Amino acid sequence: MVDHLFTVSGSSAMPVSPTGLAAEGLLERQHLQEWVIDNPQVLGEAVLVITAEFDRWADTDGVPARDRLDVLGLDATGRLVVVELKRGTADRDVHLQAITYAALVSRFDIDTLAQAHRDFLARRGQTLDLEASRQRLLDHVDGDWSPELLQRPRQVIIAADFPKQVTHTVVWLSEMNLDIDLIQVGLWRVEGHLVAGFTKVYPTPEVEEFTLAPARVEAKAAAQKLEERSRAQNAVHVLVGAGLLPDGTRLRLVPRHGVTDSIRDAIAVWVGEDANRSTATWTNDTAKPLTWDADGNRYTPTGLANHIFRSVTDRKADGIQGTTWWGIDTARLPDNVDPEEWATLEGTDLATLAKRLRGTGKDWTRMHALLETIPPGRWTTYGDVATVIGSHAVPVGTHLANCGQCPAPWRVLTAAGRVAAGFRRVGATHSGAPREILTDEGVRFDRDTAATEARLTLDELRQLLES
Known part of the structure; x- marks a missing residue:
């Protein structure tokens, strides 16, 4: 949770006092629940809200109708997300409520969920027939629909605070391979406005990686399938979030994870019958x-890998990590990309790229601040800028070419000291080609290459950013 919050004006920082939902007259159902429904990202990546205030338990378990599940979601791995909300400090047995609801929804099938989703949308003024509701759920899942994963819901408890009885129990349950997230909601009044914050307090990334992950590796087949799908889905989110691959990037099929040598050989023969089967285009x-060149249809990396596996073997794939199957074909150079940096990606699969880029994003504030400090008559490279701000040369080049508001983008060149192919736009306040502007600023060129003595070193760039 945020320990200290300030409003800042230059060198002045004024502390902001926290408040609470109850103190502000805000309620669980009418307010906190609606915040979560409107912003499902607080529940995790790619969560679709299926329903809220659900109480149709078919009476088979003797659950009174007054017991309502606050929010039920579906993540892109095909796993249900059970959400319990408390506007104040959570009750000592709140985790038992969440577990009870998880047990109940674990018996749901696609038809039950589709009907619940249709009814939920109808209550909110949206019309969707049952078949369209069913298809919406299927489309949201990365890969095949898995009844096994529905039996393992993830639970999320959101509250202003948690008593030790809850945190201690949740830690133990997580170690026993039951997934429960604790998210703390805070409220502040800032200059007449209420500001809400959601912070995941358990499990932290370190706990997930070093404590929970080893236990899940030893779990049953359903948990293993979840891990594979989660990694594949996360890899796509990392790549899109980092902006590494420009739209139109060509990918080539290289079956890796989840297949034997004999199946790889069979896929190679099958691909040989139609070369379009071996390529896809990234968006x-x-x-x-992925848009597959063989049929023009859109797929997830894992969905397309599974489709190819089934087409060749005539049996269902199980646990393929599809992001390992697709490598970058760098023969087609995108506009505004450094050729040398682009060439380093040749053949690298999507999963490996995601590992390199994890933690990066498309917040260009630091880069804009850096560019403002580069003096006339000096230049740097896409790769050096990326190193200093924690990104990659390719998205840096793409952003510079399309931003229109970046300070002096003409001072960023390729690793060879040349203006990137296709780079023409230099900003709304300047005209002329980048080389012409650099020459006017005093940078000497030998044919198309800028003089190395005018290039800033990495240390100089870091000092500029720190200043």
């Missing part, structure tokens, strides 16, 4: 980023 869409 920066977290839902279905």
